[in-house]
Amino acid sequence: MTATHLASSQLADAVGGSEPPADADALVAERAGRAREASRVLAATTRQDKDAALIAIGAALVANSSRIIEANAVDLRRGEENGTSASLLDRLRLDESRIAGLRGALEELAALPDPIGEVVRGQTLPNGLRLRQLRVPLGVVGVIYEARPNVTVDIAGIGLKSGNAVLLRGGSAAATTNGVLVEIIRESLTASGLPADAVQSVDDGGRAAAQSMMRAVGLIDLLVPRGGRSLIQEVVRSSRVPVVQTGEGNVHLYLDADADAARAVPIALNAKVQRPSVCNAAETLLVHAAAGETGAAVLTALFQAGVRLHADERAAALVPGVPVLPATEEDWATEYGDLDIAVRVVDSLEEALEHIRRYSTGHTEAIVTDSLASQRAFIRGVDSAAVIVNASTRFTDGGQLGLGAEVGISTQKMHARGPMGLTELTTTQWIVEGDGHVRS
Amino acid sequence: MTATHLASSQLADAVGGSEPPADADALVAERAGRAREASRVLAATTRQDKDAALIAIGAALVANSSRIIEANAVDLRRGEENGTSASLLDRLRLDESRIAGLRGALEELAALPDPIGEVVRGQTLPNGLRLRQLRVPLGVVGVIYEARPNVTVDIAGIGLKSGNAVLLRGGSAAATTNGVLVEIIRESLTASGLPADAVQSVDDGGRAAAQSMMRAVGLIDLLVPRGGRSLIQEVVRSSRVPVVQTGEGNVHLYLDADADAARAVPIALNAKVQRPSVCNAAETLLVHAAAGETGAAVLTALFQAGVRLHADERAAALVPGVPVLPATEEDWATEYGDLDIAVRVVDSLEEALEHIRRYSTGHTEAIVTDSLASQRAFIRGVDSAAVIVNASTRFTDGGQLGLGAEVGISTQKMHARGPMGLTELTTTQWIVEGDGHVRS
Numbered sequence: 001m002t003a004t005h006l007a008s009s010q011l012a013d014a015v016g017g018s019e020p021p022a023d024a025d026a027l028v029a030e031r032a033g034r035a036r037e038a039s040r041v042l043a044a045t046t047r048q049d050k051d052a053a054l055i056a057i058g059a060a061l062v063a064n065s066s067r068i069i070e071a072n073a074v075d076l077r078r079g080e081e082n083g084t085s086a087s088l089l090d091r092l093r094l095d096e097s098r099i100a101g102l103r104g105a106l107e108e109l110a111a112l113p114d115p116i117g118e119v120v121r122g123q124t125l126p127n128g129l130r131l132r133q134l135r136v137p138l139g140v141v142g143v144i145y146e147a148r149p150n151v152t153v154d155i156a157g158i159g160l161k162s163g164n165a166v167l168l169r170g171g172s173a174a175a176t177t178n179g180v181l182v183e184i185i186r187e188s189l190t191a192s193g194l195p196a197d198a199v200q201s202v203d204d205g206g207r208a209a210a211q212s213m214m215r216a217v218g219l220i221d222l223l224v225p226r227g228g229r230s231l232i233q234e235v236v237r238s239s240r241v242p243v244v245q246t247g248e249g250n251v252h253l254y255l256d257a258d259a260d261a262a263r264a265v266p267i268a269l270n271a272k273v274q275r276p277s278v279c280n281a282a283e284t285l286l287v288h289a290a291a292g293e294t295g296a297a298v299l300t301a302l303f304q305a306g307v308r309l310h311a312d313e314r315a316a317a318l319v320p321g322v323p324v325l326p327a328t329e330e331d332w333a334t335e336y337g338d339l340d341i342a343v344r345v346v347d348s349l350e351e352a353l354e355h356i357r358r359y360s361t362g363h364t365e366a367i368v369t370d371s372l373a374s375q376r377a378f379i380r381g382v383d384s385a386a387v388i389v390n391a392s393t394r395f396t397d398g399g400q401l402g403l404g405a406e407v408g409i410s411t412q413k414m415h416a417r418g419p420m421g422l423t424e425l426t427t428t429q430w431i432v433e434g435d436g437h438v439r440s
Numbered sequence: 441m442t443a444t445h446l447a448s449s450q451l452a453d454a455v456g457g458s459e460p461p462a463d464a465d466a467l468v469a470e471r472a473g474r475a476r477e478a479s480r481v482l483a484a485t486t487r488q489d490k491d492a493a494l495i496a497i498g499a500a501l502v503a504n505s506s507r508i509i510e511a512n513a514v515d516l517r518r519g520e521e522n523g524t525s526a527s528l529l530d531r532l533r534l535d536e537s538r539i540a541g542l543r544g545a546l547e548e549l550a551a552l553p554d555p556i557g558e559v560v561r562g563q564t565l566p567n568g569l570r571l572r573q574l575r576v577p578l579g580v581v582g583v584i585y586e587a588r589p590n591v592t593v594d595i596a597g598i599g600l601k602s603g604n605a606v607l608l609r610g611g612s613a614a615a616t617t618n619g620v621l622v623e624i625i626r627e628s629l630t631a632s633g634l635p636a637d638a639v640q641s642v643d644d645g646g647r648a649a650a651q652s653m654m655r656a657v658g659l660i661d662l663l664v665p666r667g668g669r670s671l672i673q674e675v676v677r678s679s680r681v682p683v684v685q686t687g688e689g690n691v692h693l694y695l696d697a698d699a700d701a702a703r704a705v706p707i708a709l710n711a712k713v714q715r716p717s718v719c720n721a722a723e724t725l726l727v728h729a730a731a732g733e734t735g736a737a738v739l740t741a742l743f744q745a746g747v748r749l750h751a752d753e754r755a756a757a758l759v760p761g762v763p764v765l766p767a768t769e770e771d772w773a774t775e776y777g778d779l780d781i782a783v784r785v786v787d788s789l790e791e792a793l794e795h796i797r798r799y800s801t802g803h804t805e806a807i808v809t810d811s812l813a814s815q816r817a818f819i820r821g822v823d824s825a826a827v828i829v830n831a832s833t834r835f836t837d838g839g840q841l842g843l844g845a846e847v848g849i850s851t852q853k854m855h856a857r858g859p860m861g862l863t864e865l866t867t868t869q870w871i872v873e874g875d876g877h878v879r880s
Binding site for chain 1: 484569571661709714823825826828829832855867869871872873874875878879
């Protein structure tokens with residue numbers, strides 16, 4: 001899962017606040033140049049060799065568990081000294097079982113088809129020209145991300161499988177762990193006969209390195225910010241390198257007129273409570289006026305699960321015994337990332353769609369209904385990366401949707417939309433073969 | 441074919457130079473809002489109805505030929521008075537035969553498959569969740585373009601077929617013609633029962649309207665600049681709306697060691713001379729040292745066709761009797777857009793690839809060879825939108841490659857690469873259907 005919020009101190013840490021010194025520019029340029037060379041080798045590497053390298057990296061991580069855990073202990077100790085919250089420390093922690101999970105993710109990537117070389121379209125034209133539109137790697141992909149060190153391994157793996165070299169800039173909270181992970185990955189690449197420079201960190205460039213990445217036009221093909229809202233906004237606003245905007249999720253769950261409590265309650269609990277900090281957690285509940293009883297059951301269950309309800313007057317009236325906060329305009333637009341939910345009663349599916357169009361960030365919207373007509377109208381009316389029918393919003397996730405790991409969840413329409421897996425790190429190239437053809 | 445160079449006066453005309461007044465912002469916002477409404481209708485319109493509308497528009501253009509030609513005469517007269525060159529006037533001119541061509545292009549679009557609703561990927565997951573990744577329209581597409589009025593019809597047609605509403609900002613040189621074309625298209629849309637606001641011009645907003653389009657974040661989903669280098673650079677630099685960079689073409693033609701003159705001469709002539717102003721015309725000729733005889737034949741033929749040769753010393757030595765200009769560093773980087781070509785002798789295919797990587801704008805590169813190994817190395821080594829083997833570079837064109845008309849030729853890697861037809865004006869949406877599924 002991609003986006004959890006950075007504490008503001010982490011944000012400052014991830015992207016810095018001032019102009020980068022020339023040496024960060026030089027460092028990024030130098031590594032991006034080596035990444036470009038490595039990307040040429042990767043682009044021509046067979047699936048067989050890439051998969052073998054992924055499996056070897058997984059084995060190397062497990063074989064070096066104690067080295068990783070020692071490095072991780074340094075980050076954890078520093079985190080504790082800095083008063084980092086228990087939940088952030090937990091996200092930062094790597095143990096034997098989590099390292100085995102990293103290996104498992106790499107093995108899953110190895111099992112997925114290779115996107116590179118896919119013939120996306122092809123035909124022989126009436127004049128005999130032979131056309132193929134081939135899927136090819138982007139080249140050099142930069143990622144600016146937050147503390148969780150498993151992201152380092154996920155992105156290295158997705159990059160390798162999709163034939164891209166990656167430049168990584170992680171948060172300093174995980175710097176020691178990330179440093180060791182990158183070392184192990186690079187050693188393993190070398191042992192597999194692939195260029196180590198396919199995976200490089202620029203963490204030693206300090207805060208300025210993130211700024212330098214954003215200026216590296218022509219050196220970095222795509223920059224993906226992976227983190228909380230402020231980090232993403234800062235990168236989208238500042239970067240001159242192409243960016244895919246990820247992870248901002250003001251996610252809506254709509255209970256249609258016929259929504260059944262037996263279905264709606266577990267979905268709402270899962271969508272809001274299972275992991276409230278992530279981008280695919282629900283932030284607003286819209287209840288059709290005819291589904292008042294189901295709405296009441298859902299609100300009661302959420303309240304009992306510790307969720308603060310920010311309700312409009314009609315929603316509050318559904319649960320007279322439950323304490324609620326009054327919903328304001330700001331609530332409709334807020335991605336809480338916490339155990340809070342905004343609640344509104346609407347008179348029709350159309351009114352729900354209007355609300356969603358106004359406040360959605362284009363990530364995920366879900367409907368609970370048994371009506372085919374409502375399902376169809378909801379799918380048509382929602383302009384978001386994912387539309388979910390009768391399931392939890394938490395399924396908008398590369399792993400859950402069968403893409404393997406993910407680089408992030410795109411909330412934009414250009415290039416990639418929704419979870420970004422292997423295909424989303426590719427572009428295409430037209431190959432035109434003739435026999436002396438000229439245009440008349 | 442997309443990009444021909446704007447005279448600098450036309451550039452100033454197309455994008456303006458100063459801040460837009462508030463009323464241009466308001467005009468663009470108001471029309472983009474209506475376009476959004478229209479796009480919702482188009483997104484749900486069946487292929488059958490879209491194709492019927494395309495055919496009806498073609499018929500309406502032919503039926504209104506005299507109205508179009510009268511309007512065109514106004515633009516032509518103004519152009520003559522302003523001293524516009526004969527070639528630009530020719531590009532501006534519409535007559536019965538060209539109007540019939542416009543109709544033909546719309547009918548070709550109608551014959552193409554509908555990209556909307558295509559299931560790009562789909563599966564049922566082990567847990568029973570049903571996934572489909574559907575192709576959907578982008579929504580509202582803005583195009584800022586140059587004088588040729590047929591672009592107005594092409595883009596309206598591609599927009600309609602791909603379910604997108606379009607906002608058009610054409611150059612003032614063709615303003616009267618464009619105005620009448622948009623009127624006829626809108627009348628025809630209404631007669632077909634589709635929203636007229638699917639096709640709107642903002643030409644009446646003056647130069648400021650282009651600037652306003654670039655600021656219309658959230659109102660316009662994609663902005664495509666279609667014209668010469670300065671127009672494109674200005675839009676890429678200034679726009680806060682997502683832009684696809686199009687049309688800059690420093691295109692290379694490489695004659696491999698075994699290149700045969702019988703094949704190389706016609707390809708080089710076609711690539712350079714047929715229409716030197718367009719983006720897929722060749723700008724640099726690279727000749728393998730072992731192909732000196734073929735190189736000499738090609739240079740002689742180009743010279744005889746009126747092409748000015750900007751040659752390095754070794755290339756000049758191939759044609760001792762032919763006057764050449766000395767090639768400078770600037771020549772390698774120049775897209776002449778005219779009867780000029782830079783020529784260099786290289787010692788290997790690898791040296792040609794290095795030259796191309798250094799100076800290419802990522803549009804199109806071609807090789808003339810009979811060697812499978814060279815073909816393979818060239819395709820692998822070139823990082824451009826199109827790689828052409830034994831054919832003219834002029835084939836990088838949406839119409840030629842079977843995409844129907846094109847919005848432009850993308851030279852970037854994100855979102856779309858190469859000629860942008862119907863598919864390139866779409867995005868995708870994940871539809872996830874469950875039966876009360878929650879994530880564990």
